Amino acid sequence: LALGIGATTAVFTLVNALLIKPLPYEEPARLVLLFEHFKDQHLDAIPVSAPEFLDYKTSLKSFDKLAVYDASTYNLADGDLPERVAGAVVSADLFPLLGVAPLRGRTFRPEECVVGRDDVILISERLWRRKFDHDPRVLGSKLLADGRAFTVIGIMPSSFEFPLPLFNITGGQFGEQADIWQPLGFTDDEMKRRGSRSYGVIGRLAPGTSTAQAQAEVDTVVRGMRQRYQDNYSQNESFGATLYPLKEQIVGGMKPLLFILSGAVGLVLLIACANLATMLLARATAREREMAIRVAVGASRARLLRQSLTESLVLALAGAGAGTLLAIWAIDLVKSIGARTIPRLGEVQIDYTVLLVTLLVAIGTGLLFGLVPGLTSGKLDLTESLKEGGRGSTSGRRHNRLRNALVIGEVALALVLLTGAGLLLKSFVRLQNVDPGFNPKNVLTAEISLPDLRYPDKQSQVNFFAELERRLGALPGVIHVGFTTILPMSGTNSDYSFEIVGRTYDDAHPMPDEEIRLASVDYFRALEIPLRQGRFFNAGDKLDAPMAILINQALAKRHWPNENPIGRQIKVPTREGATLATIVGIVGDLHHRGLDQPVKPEFYVPLSQAPYPSVILTVRSQQDPVNLTSAIRREVQAIDPTIPIAHVRTLNQVIADSIAPQRLSVVLLTVFAGLALVLASVGIYGVMSFLVVQRTHEIGVRMALGAQRGDVLRLVSSQAGVLIGAGTVIGLIVALLSTSVLRSALYETSAIDLPTFLIVTLTLALVAFLASYIPARRATKADPMIALGRG
Structure with missing residues (x-):
């Protein structure tokens, strides 16, 4: 149960941080990005030029504000070694548009967003702490960047990030947190070059304005631009502009991965819960005579139900505690794999929301699977249950059927997960074996920027x-x-x-x-x-x-x-x-x-x-x-x-970073599939062990009448084989129907790849039979006289 809840907690932590939590801006749902496109040239999301931005800014009425920005870098020469820091050039409207204020000082004024007057900067609290040791006198001081002296006028809080790392802003990825912001002013040359597109545009929709309404106005403005500047757009009638919700642009690419992981962890949790239910049912069967005695002496059925629920809740809460510790380790693993390529991953942490969800999952699990043995205990046939051992009682047979169904479900769910992991693993291996067209071995790369x-x-x-x-x-x-x-x-x-x-x-x-x-x-x-x-x-x-x-x-x-x-x-x-x-x-x-x-x-x-x-x-x-x-x-x-080098890494690291999302999905799904296999094996082992104990007297009778150890082994193994076979068939059917959701994540691999299905099925069947063999082998060593004595 700890494994299931731990996996659930880890994945929900990712989903919460990447998809559920709002962006760290005021009313982020109203923020949109504007990208242009040339459909006939297959250019779907490109930045805008300076004159185009001014056209949008003066014409669009569906927005409270529009701001323009671009990623930049700065060489800082103060200190012993020069260093390069990431930054951005932004228009004065950006900070009020995002609803953020500086920790100290002020933001830009419109008159500073002019070439020649843009010698002021904002710095991040991170840079203020690292380079200036939180010295308040930094405000008004000079900072030498790219050989130019800038006046520091403000310090942005640590919670502020823009552009957000690792999201596509102008055709590429902004891979670092910005530490410096400089006012953006357009040059005369830029204003003459309508086709020179390098700027990102962000807007805040006016209250009550939908994205669709704003898009309609953008389309109208674009048509006017095409008519007024036919020399620029006459050969590109497919020219247009599209609005994208900011959050969708940042983390939308993670949705398929998180969807797959959520489904996988749901299956793991179901298997863990089935194991818990199987264990509780076995315990209820073993204590059937005890419960019958309690009922006979006056215990109410409600009291028996409370006892069952209490026991299951204690187990579930213990599993939640251990699972949370496992989730912390899993999240660290995820961060180590995808920190450089997955947006907002640095914000992933277990918070009160995650802990509350984990607690609710544990309580829900305990209640759901504590009810089954509790309710069946309340329906005891006292006459049968009070017999010595209660063998063959109606409730015992009912418990057996439930346990068998749960084991079949565990095997089926494990097969589905193993199949998905196998397909992704095969796809990833093929992806890694693609010839990139160059030799990355023993090549070092570094970025150099001249001011x-x-x-x-x-x-x-x-x-x-x-x-x-x-x-x-x-x-x-x-x-x-x-x-x-x-x-x-x-x-x-x-x-x-x-x-x-x-x-x-x-x-x-x-x-x-x-x-x-x-x-x-x-x-x-x-x-x-x-x-x-x-x-x-x-x-x-x-x-x-x-x-x-x-x-x-x-x-x-x-x-x-x-x-x-x-x-x-x-x-x-x-x-x-x-x-x-x-x-x-x-x-x-x-x-x-x-x-x-x-x-x-x-x-x-x-x-x-x-x-x-x-x-x-x-x-x-x-x-x-x-x-x-x-x-x-x-x-x-x-x-x-004064020139630093930055982003030093090998070319092999560059390639590894480019496929980090695929690697993350393979690693996590493989881990979940491994957990499912272990849990299903434990379930089979537990059920067969209990079966052997429950049928000890019967086995003794058979052996006393001449049955050989091989006969006993086949008897127990055949029952396990029926459960495994039924689970495998059901799992194959479900896998064939469900692996289509992986199609978009597979590289040159069919979603119904027959070799993968075959290998996974054989692997699961082998492990399952090994799990059932141990109790079956134990049954063959039973002493007939002792077994008959227990009758």
């Missing part, structure tokens, strides 16, 4: 990374050093439209839109991405040279299915506008979006020709690359002591 003030132009950025590549390449054990802007399976992607030279485009034939990456010369060698045709980037691809690009096989097949694309030209986007680029090579396909996602067409632009200040370092080593961390940090600071 604009210190590196304002392309050449300074190119020089920094060239010098870092030279220094790291000289370290012992280093094979290749590369840089990229988007790491495979990191949860971030970037799509861009481009034009193939020589082809025409119109409303019926829009320009292609594919994924773009920036990469250095040796990036492909660092990850061992194969070259299929042409050449990699080389030292000749400089800032002043004609732009070269690489494409993957998927892009070549899509746009040049029967041609050789080498030498063909396309116009690619850069910060200065469209640039003519020549395809110089074709590289292998990568599962960039995840091992379970199909390969997407991609093209790569050289960082040496389109520099970017924030990159991800990739270092291939001859040995464990983690040992290079200190040396890499030392070489970075030798070039610039």
Whole structure:
């Protein structure tokens, strides 16, 4: 029972924290996110541009407020070692929109959300405690971030988080808690670029306004934008905007997993409860004569019922106490598996709500399964029950039928859980065996961000990374050093439209839109991405040279299915506008979006020709690359002591993090299935042991009349076989009907995978027969004279 209640408590703790608890904002149900889409380009949730946001802000009347934001990072150079912290740039309306106030100081004023006047920041209480030791004098002081002095005007409470970690805000995942907030002001250049989309939009619906009503107004505003700016939207008639409830966007992806786990833990609890009921029924049968005597001397049936309920409640409450301790351990296990990939997991803890639910589950379990033996005890046939031992009494036979039914149910439920776990395990093994398209072994990754003030132009950025590549390449054990802007399976992607030279485009034939990456010369060698045709980037691809690009096989097949694309030209986007680029090579396909996602067409632009200040370092080593961390940090600071490195992890860790939700579901469901198997085995063992004790006299008679030990073993085993067989058949039927709920969670695995069903059935049958063999074997060792004497 402790196992069942413990599993239930652990899963409810997850459900409570992730789905039931409201977000830490004022009236969170009224908060929505606004994303744009281009349906004809399969872009379903993309950020907005600065001029588009202003259109929404001035036109939409269904909202109390609209705010704009974007994730950011800051290099802090104060102290011995520089560090990078996560943050966000936000409009002044964000904090009143969310209904939060600073712990100290104030939030932003509208006049501070202007470029040139945005030199003020808010810091988190966490950063205030860690870096300033709760010094109140920090308000009004200067903090050097990205080489720029900011005035600290406020401290946000520890309960405030925005953007919330690990939810998709602008096409990627915001993976850390923000510690710094800076006012957001649009530049003149941004206001001219309607197609440059990088901002998230959050809104608070006006009182009494539904999401559907607000969506209708958004649709009207979008139609007006398409009419006014036909040059921007004429080729994209599928352009639109969609509102998403904030909570749904944050944890909606966890609902299928939690649904599966809730169903699984419900089955475990049922099996545990069936075990409890079986034990209580056995106890009631053994005490049948005692109860009959009590009734005969005047005990009321209500008193017998109270006694039964009291005993079952004591057992249930004891199970709840032990189960809560098990739940604490289980929650720590869940956090260790999914902390970096599951949103709001840090908020998961056993609180008063969870304890109350656990108590109610325990009381409900005790009452429900204490009633059965209590009520049957009240219906005793005193004449039969007062016979010595009460063998063959009507209530005894009724108890036997109930116990048998409960064991059949336990076996059936265990088979359902084992089948689900087996399917998920097979799916996960197949997922792990997917070839990602590169070799992650012995590759270390780290993020490096150059501040604009210190590196304002392309050449300074190119020089920094060239010098870092030279220094790291000289370290012992280093094979290749590369840089990229988007790491495979990191949860971030970037799509861009481009034009193939020589082809025409119109409303019926829009320009292609594919994924773009920036990469250095040796990036492909660092990850061992194969070259299929042409050449990699080389030292000749400089800032002043004609732009070269690489494409993957998927892009070549899509746009040049029967041609050789080498030498063909396309116009690619850069910060200065469209640039003519020549395809110089074709590289292998990568599962960039995840091992379970199909390969997407991609093209790569050289960082040496389109520099970017924030990159991800990739270092291939001859040995464990983690040992290079200190040396890499030392070489970075030798070039610039104000530049930190962040998110240091191996490429294998990146892949492991990308499949952490699948791993979590497999681990938990396997644990629950294992619990179900153990509980079902214990149930079978208990029932068969009681059966042997109950039939000791009969077994003695049979052996006295010449029955051999093998005959007795077959007698007891055959009864166990009937129960196991019936449970298996019922379980298979239920499993066939119910595993369809797992279909969306399976990777290249059928929900009715016959080998899995066969292996699970044989495993359960074997374990169940072993559990019944021990009491059956004990029955063969009974002494006929002693057994007959008990008659």
